[in-house]
Amino acid sequence: MMMNLLPHPLTPDMLLVDVITEHPGAIDRLTGLNPAFAGLLDQPRRHAMAGQIRLGEAARVAGVSFEALCRVLQGELPTSEIAHLPGTDRPVPMERKTVGDWFVQAERLSAPHLDVRPLLASGQDPFSQVMSMSARVPAGGFMVVDAPFDPAPLRRVLAGKGFTSQGRQVGPTHWRICWRREDPTEAGSVTDEPMPRHGPEPWNAADGTHLDVRGLQPPEPLTRVLDLIDRGEIDRLTLHHDREPVFLYPMLGERGWSCLSVEHLQGEVRIELARDA
Template sequence: MCPTPSVRRKARCRRAFSCQERIEPSKKEAAVTQPDYELDVRPIIAKGGEPFGAIMEAVATLAPGQGLRLLAPFKPVPLFHVLGQRGFEPTAREIGNGDWEVTFRPATGEQNSGAEVSAPVQSVDPSTWPEPAVELDNRGLEPPEPMVRTLEGVEALTSGQTLAALLPREPLFLFEELEARGHLWRGSFEPEGHYRILIRRS
């Protein structure tokens, strides 16, 4: 007996769904197995530049499931927190001569690359802040020492005290870390070209 038209249509539908089920996993697998995007920030830092912008631009171009392979002249610990907030997990290894290779891979299939660095809402009028209890000059230090030294100084303060620091460049990584710890800050470039930041401990 020949199959009726309705039976033939059902058979075609079953075959179509079966093919779709076989194809879709391969598409997902292809997205996950894309090669990592490689970014070498050593030349930027060697010229005295700030690599944060280049790193964030690279993160913004990543495809779903794609990782970032970063080469830096030091272990970029502050970046672990910054990209961790965007859903990435770091794997770091030293590759010699003080250089590090860090691979950031998404912990899930999605990451938020659109977050921007911004100062928190100043709940206390900065004009009422006390004079700095500590003043640091970090201009001659190599990364990440300016940030590490500044954070150590802030954590040594008591609540409400302030610290002033001179830095060789605008400390974008530091902004993220201060926000995560709940501290307030204000800062600006000085006429000499360096950056001065005033931080109030929470």
Template sequence: MKISSKTKISALIKENPKAIDAIASINPHFEKLRNPILRKVLASRVTIADAARIGNASVADFFVKLQPLGFEPENDSASIVKMQEPTPEPSTMKPSDLPEKVVKLDVREDLATGNDPFNLIMDALGKLEPNQALLILNTFEPTPLFSIVAKRGFTHYVENSGPGLVHTYLYKTISKTEEKVTEKPAAPAISGLTFPEALEQFEGRLQEVDVRDLEMPLPMMTILETLPKLKENEALFVHHRRVPQYLLPQLSERGFAWSVNEASATEVKLLIYKI
């Protein structure tokens, strides 16, 4: 099979399942690929180039490990040798419009203890001065956050600062006409149903998904990936560890309503259905 930096990880695994072990041997970060749940969610979306960036590796590392399995890089052999040479350090030049004043927010401990840092981030953004940026210290690039803050006039800049450390800057830019970006609040859920009412209404017409043991941001990704598979008049029953604040604005935008049952501090049940 011919491969390139744009080849999806799922295509590699489909062609030869031994690719899982080969990729996992590149970097401890890729050990997560052995988890079938994580693999199902991520492999179809991530290319070799994406994985290399996330795992602080090089595309050449992948090619070298995959070639013994019968995968042939589209580059010629000379190019492959060149790619194995040390990769120059990425440019540390920040965007010219990035504010010099930075407010730091380290969410790594929250993530490690299973707490959702969404409210902390949004509170910090709300307190920023016009000439300040919020610097989030995280273990991964918080992609789901970008579309949410963009609606509030924020742009982002990401630095991969080393294994297990990602710097994400969130800040507002001023247009050439100095017009301020009008913040548009997320649409509220349209639902008058309590959780028992919704459960009764969709009895026998439920799809079920359990995201309690998934690492962030996989719970949100899994739910959003499952919703389009719902049949007409079906609802999605979600077992979660907390009310997913990242997810709710996304549901509203997609025309879904939800009902919540907070069974305990670490157990939340959601019913998500089309409005």
């Protein structure tokens, strides 16, 4: 049996850097889950965004449940056993293209596009390049970034600069994020005016079933989503949440559902879920 190396309880909102500062050996354990952690967290070349990664977000980078991440960090679970945990090998959602799709619009407009995967693999910090690129995006314009994981801290930083983002996983270690700089002159801009709270009961719209769990106390948001999915009556769901539901993702995989996209708006995280084909 491996000894618990972390004396304090771990929570999804806890900063990852606080854990590894107290226990540097945790970096090696994290790297066993995803090699990207080595470059992100190595002290001599620590990236600008590394200090803002929360444990719940680190679990998504690692592709494991929050519980499994905690067990690895605490030295209770060897990384070699992760592949045998239920829900670890979730299907990768396919990239969709629909009318009005941001990704299609960005491609049509030849929006700036940066692939940070080679930079991260070589130990470089792409933060300044992303910020430089964002400064050249006009109101209503787009930019696209390819990364080896969903860069949640970067999405939060850019949300504070007037950007709304959509993210899609297009491969096991490949996320594509599309940002749009909101135009303050546009009426009804989602950045300035997120969707009004609808209440905790699901409703149907032209684009399918929606569920608004904002303002509910845990674990009610989680149970409401799972109860709705477990009825077996819907194949797609748009979830309106206060934050990214890190505990929900592994449970979706166990039920044959996937997260197709995540939009970070001001005052709302909008998540597209679908039953796997």
